Every structure is written in structure tokens, then in C-alpha cells.
Amino acid sequence: MTTTPNAGTLEAILAAHAGRPGALLPILHDVQHAFGHIPRESLAVIGRALNLSRAEVHGVVTYYDHFRTEPAGRHVIQVCRAEACQARGSEALWAHACRRTGCGEDQPTSPDGQWTLEPVYCLGLCASGPSVQIDERLHARVNPASFDAKLDAVEAADAAEAKQTSEVSA
Numbered sequence: 094m095t096t097t098p099n100a101g102t103l104e105a106i107l108a109a110h111a112g113r114p115g116a117l118l119p120i121l122h123d124v125q126h127a128f129g130h131i132p133r134e135s136l137a138v139i140g141r142a143l144n145l146s147r148a149e150v151h152g153v154v155t156y157y158d159h160f161r162t163e164p165a166g167r168h169v170i171q172v173c174r175a176e177a178c179q180a181r182g183s184e185a186l187w188a189h190a191c192r193r194t195g196c197g198e199d200q201p202t203s204p205d206g207q208w209t210l211e212p213v214y215c216l217g218l219c220a221s222g223p224s225v226q227i228d229e230r231l232h233a234r235v236n237p238a239s240f241d242a243k244l245d246a247v248e249a250a251d252a253a254e255a256k257q258t259s260e261v262s263a
């Protein structure tokens with residue numbers, strides 16, 4: 094989910110964690126869940142609430158691959174590139190996913206904003222890799238053909254939703 098940063102939402106997240114020890118990571122998770130990424134302008138606000146410098150918060154955000162500093166595309170795809178999935182072909186799948194989405198190592202989000210493609214290092218399905226997560230949904234034993242089919246299904250669902258919306262507003 095990607096939304097515009099909203100001060101009220103951020104304050105509510107901070108209030109929910111007020112006084113809790115080790116609150117930084119849970120706060121960052123909640124902020125990313127609410128905004129789709131960690132907005133730059135939230136770093137100082139989070140730091141002030143936790144008595145940390147902006148640089149300390151930024152250091153934690155950039156340390157963990159999980160946290161995104163730029164807005165994500167409409168759909169987030171994570172391809173597992175850890176060892177067990179690599180042994181089952183995840184590097185070839187990653188290369189295919191880059192071609193299919195128009196994303197890459199240096200450009201995680203496609204130019205049309207449709208996809209964000211991220212590497213992850215274990216999705217908990219090691220025995221049945223290559224593993225992929227599309228939005229909130231996990232998929233096992235993914236190959237290039239089944240990857241394309243899953244993305245086709247996402248695009249078809251988007252098109253159906255857009256059609257329904259235009260009919261309602263007509």
C-alpha cells in the first residue's frame with residue numbers, strides 16, 4: 094500500500110508505541126505499512142519521539158533491506174535469492190522477473206509505477222523454492238512461466254477493478 098505521508102497517522106503510530114522499550118523497529122514497520130515506505134520527513138519526527146538523532150533512525154532504516162525509502166509501485170514483488178532458493182533456480186527467475194517487470198537492481202520500481210521488485214533472503218518456504226511473494230501472498234515453486242501467469246492475473250484483476258470503478262462513476 095502506498096499513501097501520502099500524513100502527520101496524524103505518524104503521530105498515532107508514535108502514540109501507540111509511546112514508552113515501550115525497543116520501539117524503533119515496530120514503529121518503522123508500522124510506518125512502512127501505513128505509507129508504503131519510510132518517508133524521509135518522518136525520520137526526524139521518529140527520532141524526536143525516541144530521543145534518537147535523525148542519523149540514528151536513518152542508519153537503522155538503511156541497515157535493513159526490508160525498509161523502503163522511496164514509495165513502492167502498486168504491487169510489490171519479492172523474489173527470494175537466499176541459498177536454498179538459489180539452488181532451485183531463483184537467480185534465473187530473478188533475471189526473468191527484471192525483464193518482465195522492467196525493474197532491476199538499480200531501479201526497484203518500474204517506470205509506469207506498476208511493480209516494485211525486491212530481493213529477499215528467505216520467505217520461509219525453503220524446501221519448495223524458488224519462493225516469491227506478490228503483495229501479501231506467498232508462492233512456492235515459481236518458474237518463469239508461472240511467474241508470468243501470476244502477474245497476468247494481477248493485471249487482469251487491476252483492469253477489472255478499473256472497469257468497475259469507471260462504470261460506477263459513469
Ligand code: FES
Pocket residue numbers: 173174175176177178214215216217218219220222224
Ligand atoms: S531460502 Fe528461499 S524461502 Fe528460504
